[in-house]
Amino acid sequence: MSCQNHVCADLILVGCVKSKVDYPAQARCLYKSPLWNYRREYAECLGCAWYILSAKHGLLDPLSEIEPYDLALSDMSAAERREWSERVLADLVKKHPSLSGKVVEIHAGKPYAEHGLEDGLIKMGATVCRPLKHMRGIGSQIAWYKERLAAACSHARRNARLAEKIAGDFYGDGFDLSARDDPPSGAWTQMPEVKAVRKLRDLGASDREVRLFLTFISAMDRARDANRLWCAGYCLFKSRPELFEPDIASSIEIETLRKLLSESGVSQRHEQDAKAWSKIARSLSSGHGPVRRVIDDGIGDACKLLEDLRSESSSGCPRFPLLKGRKIGPMWVRMIAWPGGAKIDRIGVIPVAVDVHVRRVTENLGVTDTRHLRLEQARPCIQSAWHKAVSLAKIGGPPEIEGTCAALDPALWFFGKYGCSHCEKVGSRVPIGRACDSCQFPFPPETEQC
16 A cells, blocks of 8 residues: 555665765765755654665665765666666565565655555555655755654653653652552562562572573463463462473473463463473573573673574474564563563663553553554554653663663553553543653544544
């Protein structure tokens, strides 16, 4: 599908310009012109993936180091432009195997978009937006970018203040939960995984045992009541600690494991969960990668951990099933840092883990306007908005995650669960914290979406 209205993009393709510096440089810095500078700033401001459409190189990573060149699509024949488009599409698929349901913005002229690129993206199931398609003149285009960049900066600063309020109330026990039935006695200290780990440490569990516990139970955490799951996980560890030891768990028959997980209340889809538990145990028992190292030694790198979670065995099967998802993976890395106590480099790349509670917070506070999108489309927009907000804010939290989206993540979840989700359930606003002053719920009937 093609559209001209601006919607939240998952991917941005930016056309190169003729003027370039005369020395090797990163692609994002190679081109020079006022229009290019605004295109680049706009793409980087949105926070989603973006690439340069280069006449010579095709699809170009902005951080690639390249030499200056002198080639333009306007110098090519129609047939050559079609070949170029096919090359770009092939390279794009290598980086993003599935574009179905994704929103792709193209900021480039006709030679780039209208010789097969736009049509190819649509055939792949993407929604293609060219917001400047009918805009003539460089001055008009620059004015368009200026307007949106100014709005984005103002909006990001507002969101930063909201992030500070939510995190401040969360870590400072500033939420007023008196209007809730059976409210928790605190915020951060009452997070399900934090309570469970505190009890484990009271039992004498080591740091390694805590991180193994967080790993296996995180894999079970999908569409679950978190309090019940982590409580059940603690009880299972207390009665059957060997199930959390990879060498032992990997040797237990699936049927036996299925029965134990089912009876304990840890599993929900018992067969699938038991197989995942067993596979994770085998991967940890036999592997020596980043995930194994962070569990054993408490040292890791966030990017390498996420990559390892997505890795496959020699047979092509996931090594860490149920842990590699877009929600669970970042959440697990955050938990391994705290309350798991691991020292993780580049923890700042970890986004908020978007679930129904976090999405409600984001939309109710007007941080994003994504209620018309499916969750998979809304997730990168929500993550990008909070990432930008955190970069401008002062977020507290434990030292292992302080000042990052990983620190904001549990605060958003708690605010969503006990704030937004409660208000939606009772059908009216029942404020719990300072950020509630910015709430837009309930929405006007004419803007409500199914």
